[in-house]
Each structure stands twice: as C-alpha cells, then as structure tokens.
Amino acid sequence: MASLPLLTRRATLGTGAALLATPALAQGGAPIKVGLVAVQTGPQAALGTQLRDGWTLGLRQLNNQLGGRPVETLVIDDELRPDVAVTKVRAALERDRVDFVVGVVFSNILQAIMRPVTEANTFLISTNAGPSTFAGRGCNPYFFTTSYNNDQVHSVMGQAAQDEGYRRVFLMTPNYQAGRDAMAGFKSRFRGEVVDEIYVPLNQLDFSAELARIASARPDAVFTFMPGGLGVNLVRQYRQAGLANIPFLSTFTVDEATLPAQGEAALGFFAGANWAPNMDNEPNKRFVREFEAAFNYVPATYAAQSYDAANLLNSAVRRVNGNLSDKNALRQAIEAADFQSVRGPFRFGTNHYPVQDFWLCRVARRPDGKFQTETVRRVLEANVDPWAGECRMPARL
Numbered sequence: 001m002a003s004l005p006l007l008t009r010r011a012t013l014g015t016g017a018a019l020l021a022t023p024a025l026a027q028g029g030a031p032i033k034v035g036l037v038a039v040q041t042g043p044q045a046a047l048g049t050q051l052r053d054g055w056t057l058g059l060r061q062l063n064n065q066l067g068g069r070p071v072e073t074l075v076i077d078d079e080l081r082p083d084v085a086v087t088k089v090r091a092a093l094e095r096d097r098v099d100f101v102v103g104v105v106f107s108n109i110l111q112a113i114m115r116p117v118t119e120a121n122t123f124l125i126s127t128n129a130g131p132s133t134f135a136g137r138g139c140n141p142y143f144f145t146t147s148y149n150n151d152q153v154h155s156v157m158g159q160a161a162q163d164e165g166y167r168r169v170f171l172m173t174p175n176y177q178a179g180r181d182a183m184a185g186f187k188s189r190f191r192g193e194v195v196d197e198i199y200v201p202l203n204q205l206d207f208s209a210e211l212a213r214i215a216s217a218r219p220d221a222v223f224t225f226m227p228g229g230l231g232v233n234l235v236r237q238y239r240q241a242g243l244a245n246i247p248f249l250s251t252f253t254v255d256e257a258t259l260p261a262q263g264e265a266a267l268g269f270f271a272g273a274n275w276a277p278n279m280d281n282e283p284n285k286r287f288v289r290e291f292e293a294a295f296n297y298v299p300a301t302y303a304a305q306s307y308d309a310a311n312l313l314n315s316a317v318r319r320v321n322g323n324l325s326d327k328n329a330l331r332q333a334i335e336a337a338d339f340q341s342v343r344g345p346f347r348f349g350t351n352h353y354p355v356q357d358f359w360l361c362r363v364a365r366r367p368d369g370k371f372q373t374e375t376v377r378r379v380l381e382a383n384v385d386p387w388a389g390e391c392r393m394p395a396r397l
Contacts, residue, residue: 058310
C-alpha cells in the first residue's frame with residue numbers, strides 16, 4: 001500500500017517494530033509514544049494494514065499530534081503469534097516506554113498482551129478485537145475498545161436471520177475465542193434450529209468438506225465468521241460450489257479488506273457491522289474520501305475503528321492539557337469520548353465497550369467498479385453488550 005507523504009519509516013527496531021517519525025517532532029516537546037499492534041505478516045496482513053492506515057490517516061488529519069503534543073508511532077507486527085506479540089509489546093513498554101498501546105486485529109493476540117500492558121499501568125485501546133472475557137468480570141480500567149464486544153456484531157446476524165424467518169441455519173467459525181464468541185452471539189438472538197455447528201482451524205483455506213456438509217444439510221441460510229484469507233477462500237469456494245442460492249450471512253467475511261480478492265463472488269452476500277463506507281454523516285464522508293485518496297483502496301471497519309481511536313485519544317489528551325501523568329484524569333478523559341465518530345453517536349458503556357448501532361449490510365458494486373458493503377437497515381440501536389452488567393469497574397485506579 002502507498003505510504004502517506006507526511007510519514008517516513010525512520011528505523012527498524014530489534015523487536016520487529018517500525019518507528020514512524022513525524023515532522024511534528026521538530027516543533028519541540030516530548031513526543032507521545034504509541035505502540036500500534038497490527039499484524040503485517042501472512043494472509044491476515046491485509047487486516048493489519050487497514051488498521052495501521054486508519055490510524056495513520058487519523059494522525060495526519062491531526063497534524064501528527066494528540067492534544068497538541070507530537071506523536072511517535074511504533075508499528076508492532078504481532079505476526080498472529082501470541083508469544084511474539086507479548087515479546088514485542090513488553091519491549092515497547094519497558095525499553096521504548098510507550099504511553100499507549102493501540103490496535104490488535106485478533107482476540108487471541110489481545111488476550112496475550114492484555115496483562116503485560118495493563119499491569120504496566122498503560123492504557124490499551126483495542127481497535128478491533130473485543131473478546132467477551134474483558135467485557136464482563138474481566139473488565140479493566142486501563143482497557144478500552146473502539147470496536148465492539150465480539151458477541152454483539154455476530155448477534156446482529158442472529159437477529160437478522162430471525163427477522164427473515166429462517167428456521168434452519170448452518171454455523172461455521174474458526175476455533176478460537178472470537179469464533180466461539182461468534183457462535184454465542186448468533187445463537188443469542190436466533191431462535192430456530194442450528195442444523196450443524198463447525199469449528200475450523202484458524203489457518204484453514206480449503207473448505208470443500210464443509211461445503212459438502214452444507215449442501216447435504218440444505219439449510220435455510222448459512223452464518224459464518226471467517227476473517228481475512230479464510231473469508232476470501234470460503235466465499236470463492238461457496239460460489240463455485242453452486243451454493244449461492246442459500247443466503248450467506250456473515251461477519252468480517254465479506255468486507256472491504258476481503259472484497260478486492262473476492263470480487264463478484266461476494267456480490268449480494270450479507271454482513272453485520274457497526275459501520276459501512278456509505279454511512280451518511282460528514283465525519284465519515286471525509287474519512288472515506290481522504291482514506292481512498294491516500295491509500296487507493298476502500299476502507300474497512302478495521303481502518304474506521306482505528307481512525308476513531310486516533311480521534312478518541314486526541315480528545316482525551318486535549319482534556320488533560322497534554323499531561324499523561326495523572327492516570328485517573330486521563331482515564332476519565334478517555335471515558336468522555338468527546339470526539340466525532342465516523343459511526344455517528346458514540347459513547348462508552350460502564351465496561352469501556354461502545355454503546356452503538358449495528359447494521360445489516362450487503363455487498364454492492366460501486367459506479368467506479370469497486371466493491372463495498374452498504375447499509376440495508378439498522379438491526380440494533382444503541383446496543384449495550386450482553387456482558388456489561390457483570391463489570392465491576394473500580395472508581396479509581
């Protein structure tokens with residue numbers, strides 16, 4: 001992907017992190033250091049690239065500052081390996097002394113780094129992963145997410161299947177925390193029969209056996225959560241297997257990160273989401289317009305949520321007048337969420353997960369020939385995640 005002209009890659013660190021230095025450093029003052037965790041290796045790298053580019057654009061629009069202070073971003077490639085992520089993040093905390101850790105695409109990576117980051121009294125802002133384990137009793141005053149609780153976005157499709165009157169649905173997800181959350185989320189709102197429930201390895205790329213089971217079961221619809229490369233292969237093989245007559249309901253399977261590779265194979269397939277590129281509000285229009293101009297591809301939720309994180313932290317640092325030493329004041333400033341989200345209204349629940357609307361979306365081809373998801377209807381309004389009631393957030397740090 002093209003790099004923004006205001007950012008230059010200055011150094012490669014021994015931990016495998018890249019330091020992005022900005023012209024704002026020349027203005028003087030100690031920079032705020034941010035460790036941006038974004039997978040950059042393997043077939044899932046497209047998701048990490050989206051996340052990284054959304055953050056980069058947010059900073060560019062803020063003159064590479066947060067609350068008036070210059071910023072250095074250390075891009076940490078977690079390689080989709082929890083042990084590697086922990087090693088690199090510990091180095092960022094202990095050696096580079098980052099002020100914030102931001103990012104993370106996959107829940108297994110977030111689960112691995114959660115303890116090292118929060119025990120260092122450092123704020124961790126997840127811009128994608130939102131496991132249920134940190135939404136309820138495991139909530140943490142140093143942890144926020146600008147995305148969702150994993151259960152929520154999948155429950156959208158359970159509700160949509162219920163609304164459409166589907167009685168028999170086939171479920172398939174990867175075998176890790178987010179996959180299990182996807183199953184639970186869908187079933188929390190779907191009242192019909194689950195004809196089969198399959199968990200596949202996170203690195204599976206051949207779905208011929210599973211597609212044969214779908215054809216044999218003849219369900220009213222299929223629900224799946226297959227991010228990144230998994231989704232690319234599944235959608236292509238689903239269409240090739242002649243199963244497109246069975247409604248394809250998904251989350252993070254047909255989105256702007258996968259659509260360039262899926263193309264026409266994904267047309268008409270459905271997705272549940274908290275955001276889509278065609279949302280009609282001014283902050284979103286600017287985001288999509290400037291993102292495409294900078295990177296020459298259509299942004300996905302990974303980019304939108306990361307972009308929101310940049311604006312969230314900008315608002316928080318501004319509220320504390322650039323002073324990051326008072327952790328309680330900084331926490332309250334983040335909780336205030338005093339920024340304009342690309343999603344429209346945005347606020348945090350008591351567990352630091354967003355309270356937000358969720359949408360049924362469908363893959364469409366734009367007049368310029370590019371593919372994107374577009375909103376069909378709002379399914380859940382100002383939705384609070386199902387675990388928030390179990391969170392006992394301490395009043396002070």
